[in-house]
Amino acid sequence: xLVELGIITTVLALVLAWYxxxxxxxxxxxxxxxxxxxxRNAALLTWPLLTVASLALIISQINGDFQxxxxxxxxxxxxxxxxxxxxxxxxxxxxxxxxxxxxxxxxAGALILNWRSERRLMPxxxxxSMATLGFFLILNVLVESPFARFWQTxxxxxxxxxxxxxxxxxxxxQDGRGLNPLLRHPGMVIxxxxxxxxxxxxxxxxxxxxxxxxxxxxxxSWIRATRRWTLVAWLFLSLGxxxxxxxxxxxxxxxxxWGWDPVENAALLPWLTGTAFLHSxxxxxxxxxxxxxxxxxxxxxxxxVILGTFSTRSGIVSSVHSFAQSPIGPPMxxxxxLASVVSIGLWLYRWQRGELASEHHLEGWLSRESLFILNNxxxxxxxxxxxxxxxxxxxxxxxxxxxxxxxxxxFNSVTAPLFGALFILMGLAPLSAWGHTSLSRMGRAMLWxxxxxxxxVAILLIFGMRDVGALLAFGLAGFAGFVTLYEIWRGVKARxxxxxxxxxxxxxxxxxxxxxxxxLIHLGVVVIGIGVIxxxxxxxxxxxxxxEGQSLxxxxxxxxxxxxxxxxxxxxxxxxxxNVEVYDGSQLVAxxxxxxxFFPNAQDMNTMTxxxxxxxxxxxxxxxxxxxxxxxxxxxTFKVYLNPLVNLVWWGGLLLMLGxxxxxxxxxxxxxxxxxxxxxxxxxxxxxxx
Amino acid sequence: MSEMQxxxxxxxxFDPQTQPFVEQDIPRRRVTPLSVVIFLGVFGLLIVLGxxxxxxxxxxxxxxxxxxxxxHVFENMDADAYLFGDAFTLSEHRGKVIxxxxxxxxxGPCRSEAxxxxxxxxxxxxxxxxxxxxxxxxxxxxDALGYIREFGITxxxxxxxxxxxxxxxxxxxxxxxxxxxxxxxxxxxxxxGVTARDLASIIDRALxx
Numbered sequence: 091x092l093v094e095l096g097i098i099t100t101v102l103a104l105v106l107a108w109y110x111x112x113x114x115x116x117x118x119x120x121x122x123x124x125x126x127x128x129x130r131n132a133a134l135l136t137w138p139l140l141t142v143a144s145l146a147l148i149i150s151q152i153n154g155d156f157q158x159x160x161x162x163x164x165x166x167x168x169x170x171x172x173x174x175x176x177x178x179x180x181x182x183x184x185x186x187x188x189x190x191x192x193x194x195x196x197x198a199g200a201l202i203l204n205w206r207s208e209r210r211l212m213p214x215x216x217x218x219s220m221a222t223l224g225f226f227l228i229l230n231v232l233v234e235s236p237f238a239r240f241w242q243t244x245x246x247x248x249x250x251x252x253x254x255x256x257x258x259x260x261x262x263x264q265d266g267r268g269l270n271p272l273l274r275h276p277g278m279v280i281x282x283x284x285x286x287x288x289x290x291x292x293x294x295x296x297x298x299x300x301x302x303x304x305x306x307x308x309x310x311s312w313i314r315a316t317r318r319w320t321l322v323a324w325l326f327l328s329l330g331x332x333x334x335x336x337x338x339x340x341x342x343x344x345x346x347x348w349g350w351d352p353v354e355n356a357a358l359l360p361w362l363t364g365t366a367f368l369h370s371x372x373x374x375x376x377x378x379x380x381x382x383x384x385x386x387x388x389x390x391x392x393x394x395v396i397l398g399t400f401s402t403r404s405g406i407v408s409s410v411h412s413f414a415q416s417p418i419g420p421p422m423x424x425x426x427x428l429a430s431v432v433s434i435g436l437w438l439y440r441w442q443r444g445e446l447a448s449e450h451h452l453e454g455w456l457s458r459e460s461l462f463i464l465n466n467x468x469x470x471x472x473x474x475x476x477x478x479x480x481x482x483x484x485x486x487x488x489x490x491x492x493x494x495x496x497x498x499x500x501f502n503s504v505t506a507p508l509f510g511a512l513f514i515l516m517g518l519a520p521l522s523a524w525g526h527t528s529l530s531r532m533g534r535a536m537l538w539x540x541x542x543x544x545x546x547v548a549i550l551l552i553f554g555m556r557d558v559g560a561l562l563a564f565g566l567a568g569f570a571g572f573v574t575l576y577e578i579w580r581g582v583k584a585r586x587x588x589x590x591x592x593x594x595x596x597x598x599x600x601x602x603x604x605x606x607x608x609x610l611i612h613l614g615v616v617v618i619g620i621g622v623i624x625x626x627x628x629x630x631x632x633x634x635x636x637x638e639g640q641s642l643x644x645x646x647x648x649x650x651x652x653x654x655x656x657x658x659x660x661x662x663x664x665x666x667x668x669n670v671e672v673y674d675g676s677q678l679v680a681x682x683x684x685x686x687x688f689f690p691n692a693q694d695m696n697t698m699t700x701x702x703x704x705x706x707x708x709x710x711x712x713x714x715x716x717x718x719x720x721x722x723x724x725x726x727t728f729k730v731y732l733n734p735l736v737n738l739v740w741w742g743g744l745l746l747m748l749g750x751x752x753x754x755x756x757x758x759x760x761x762x763x764x765x766x767x768x769x770x771x772x773x774x775x776x777x778x779x780x
Numbered sequence: 781m782s783e784m785q786x787x788x789x790x791x792x793x794f795d796p797q798t799q800p801f802v803e804q805d806i807p808r809r810r811v812t813p814l815s816v817v818i819f820l821g822v823f824g825l826l827i828v829l830g831x832x833x834x835x836x837x838x839x840x841x842x843x844x845x846x847x848x849x850x851x852h853v854f855e856n857m858d859a860d861a862y863l864f865g866d867a868f869t870l871s872e873h874r875g876k877v878i879x880x881x882x883x884x885x886x887x888g889p890c891r892s893e894a895x896x897x898x899x900x901x902x903x904x905x906x907x908x909x910x911x912x913x914x915x916x917x918x919x920x921x922x923d924a925l926g927y928i929r930e931f932g933i934t935x936x937x938x939x940x941x942x943x944x945x946x947x948x949x950x951x952x953x954x955x956x957x958x959x960x961x962x963x964x965x966x967x968x969x970x971x972x973g974v975t976a977r978d979l980a981s982i983i984d985r986a987l988x989x
Contacts, residue, residue, distance in 0.1 A: 342888055397829075406832040423833050427826050434822055438815040483918075484832045493943040495918040497886070633930070697892035716930075717895065 093158060096146035096237045097252060103139040104231050106132040107224035111217050118213035118305065126213045130201055133216050136223060137198045140191040147184060147236055151177050156263040159250050160184055160236040166268035168661050173269055176279045180269045183236035185282065190226045192290045197223060200294050204315045211312055214301030222293050225425045229418055271663065271689040271698050278337050285330030285357055289395045291323025292360055296392035299385055303436040308445050310374060316388060317371050318754060324364045325750040331357055332743035343699030343714050345631060345731040347739065350501040352407040355480040356398030359473060363391040366469035369462050376524055377459060378449030382441050389433040396426045407480060454526030461519040468511050475504045510563065513619065516570040516612055520577050539572035563623045571616035574609050599752060607753025614749055617742030624735025635727040645732045647711045648673045654718055654726055663687045668715045668726050672704050680704040684715040709734040840950050842969045846870065846960040847948035851913060851938040854925060868913065868936060877986045878911045878960040882951050884919045885927035890955045893973040894931040900979050901935040910983055915940050917954050961986045
């Protein structure tokens with residue numbers, strides 16, 4: 091029953107999505123509003139349908155309906171209810187359905203929230219968002235159905251099919267195979283959905299941009315809706331990246347949070363272009379410049395999202411994220427090619443016709459505009475470097491017949507100076523003015539933050555830091571941070587003459603949400619930057635085999651290996667746990683239990699190395715259990731890292747989230763406007779003016 | 781960024797008040813070289829990706845003759861580990877069961893299976909008709925040797941120079957393992973990590989053939 095319900099609702103959603111594309115196109119071309127309204131209703135209806143389909147799958151997972159191949163491959167009887175539910179995105183077919191549901195949610199959100207304000211763009215917003223949804227639903231229905239079931243033929247062979255093949259009867263396995271062990275971690279449960287939200291979120295700005303290009307409504311109104319939706323997508327993308335890092339740090343057991351892996355890069359690339367867009371869009375809003383460029387950034391971000399999904403799911407780049415081989419590669423490629431050609435074609439067409447011309451020229455070389463353009467250049471340089479690093483094996487294999495893989499040393503050395511340049515710009519731009527700033531005014535404005543940064547470097551020197559790169563990096567990050575704090579302080583001080591400090595700060599942030607939200611994001615990035623610098627340049631590691639009672643010392647800390655334990659968890663995993671005491675000097679500060687989990691029933695990835703970590707603001711003492719004496723259990727091998735300042739990465743991440751929330755919060759006066767509009771509309775019985 | 785600047789030099793400033801555009805005001809332009817370049821670039825990228833997709837979809841050999849190769853074994857390993865001198869050629873060992881394991885020091889799942897492989901090797905090395913080979917896929921020598929030492933690996937390992945061996949076996953990532961039967965045909969392909977028990981049972985079946 092549930093399975094049939096799931097199949098019917100997905101197929102209906104597929105039909106409705108494509109109907110919305112056609113009706114929207116027809117309505118827009120012939121200017122028949124009835125068709126556009128019909129397209130909208132169809133688009134909105136995909137949401138309840140896909141909600142029912144997703145619920146049908148979730149309920150099957152909870153009930154353990156193992157005849158469904160997907161349920162069999164991602165859950166098992168012994169699994170916790172929590173993991174039975176989150177198994178929805180534990181495998182390819184389910185995550186495609188989940189993707190579609192999110193896509194539909196975003197589309198419905200855009201249609202409801204922006205219907206009145208962006209009325210003229212709406213027909214094409216429907217067309218482009220529903221074409222994307224329609225494509226993913228094709229994958230869902232025809233290529234990888236989460237509702238495919240096991241059937242047994244008369245001669246005992248088991249086949250997988252959505253509908254019962256002739257002459258077969260249902261084959262129901264006793265128990266499922268269970269979720270991939272690596273995914274059984276709270277971080278991994280939240281990380282994919284947030285990343286999907288970021289990915290899916292990018293579809294909406296693209297749909298708005300494409301709507302503007304297709305309809306020729308290129309006055310700046312499309313940019314308002316696009317900016318906010320990009321900010322939402324950017325928030326989730328950032329969160330997804332940070333949670334992914336946290337998960338890698340906790341579970342993957344290589345002592346770090348970022349490995350420049352192609353899959354990580356796939357998520358970083360649209361984040362970089364999205365960040366560039368969020369900056370350059372301000373120039374278009376204020377000055378009417380860079381229209382060609384902003385459009386390009388939205389399109390590139392979307393293409394990078396699709397490219398990232400395509401390349402990680404089709405196996406064209408090899409990655410430590412070993413995704414199973416999947417049949418969605420070729421159809422994804424077709425979609426990627428179509429989306430790129432249509433987007434870039436439309437963009438070139440409008441550009442050639444001069445419809446994306448700038449309204450102003452750059453007035454002075456030292457202005458906020460010019461600094462933002464520099465910022466965009468740096469972001470694009472990082473994007474190109476990361477893109478090349480991720481896809482180099484493909485190009486080198488094709489052109490010189492040899493696969494050259496670029497590892498972390500390439501990424502670190504190429505991107506480090508560029509990130510340094512970004513910190514400089516982050517320091518200078520908030521102090522500059524639109525139009526033109528004189529050098530002496532800039533100099534006066536940056537005097538105090540600059541002196542503070544110099545002071546910071548001096549203190550670090552006094553405390554014995556001699557690494558020139560590190561001093562420079564901390565100095566630049568410090569400068570950007572001090573400028574931001576200084577700017578916030580100046581704003582609060584100006585208000586504080588009339589009000590109490592706390593009230594002044596609250597009102598300042600409330601009145602200029604975009605600006606001060608942006609500053610909070612900058613602060614978050616500075617804090618993350620300090621964490622990254624510290625944990626990259628000053629990481630220490632050692633590896634040693636210890637007998638019971640023996641110790642090793644790293645930095646300030648000494649650890650003593652106590653004993654090894656074995657335990658079995660309810661989900662069948664066998665845990666080997668080492669008990670380790672950590673001393674700071676002679677003071678016992680923590681008892682850590684680094685462990686290795688072995689999953690006897692799991693297929694490929696069957697071991698998970700979970701670190702034990704003693705964490706302070708200053709650093710993490712991070713212990714991995716690498717190997718042990720199987721029989722006597724008397725000795726064990728540990729890999730130990732000292733990761734300075736690594737916690738700042740997570741704290742900075744929180745600050746960044748907070749800042750984005752502040753910046754993206756709906757404006758009060760916009761709400762007020764909407765209320766007045768509704769009154770107007772009610773009183774006169776006429777549609778609201780935009 | 782060059783697009784941005786060209787757009788600004790091509791068109792003069794005009795009054796924002798004249799917005800929005802009226803369509804007939806805009807002179808139709810011919811296709812500029814820049815847009816041709818952009819389009820060709822996009823097509824070029826798509827073609828490269830498409831070729832790679834075709835390549836990736838050709839799956840690993842599951843049966844039939846195992847592609848021949850010569851592996852140059854890492855040199856500064858423990859002397860006892862030297863079985864075949866510094867070059868091992870697959871076709872010269874017809875009649876033995878040969879396990880070819882692709883790995884890399886940067887690969888997490890490889891780390892998980894490394895002890896299992898070594899255990900299997902220790903169980904079979906004295907028979908003489910079973911060979912375990914480690915093919916180190918895109919790696920740097922220092923890390924690779926560190927990895928071999930870390931897991932106390934004693935079977936022969938060597939770098940996949942120019943990714944020739946991995947290309948011949950069309951691997952999609954590491955770890956991947958091929959068991960080559962006594963007749964020189966691929967007996968079994970194992971995607972992702974192995975366990976000692978599974979690998980041993982596959983070797984036993986290959987020996988029994």
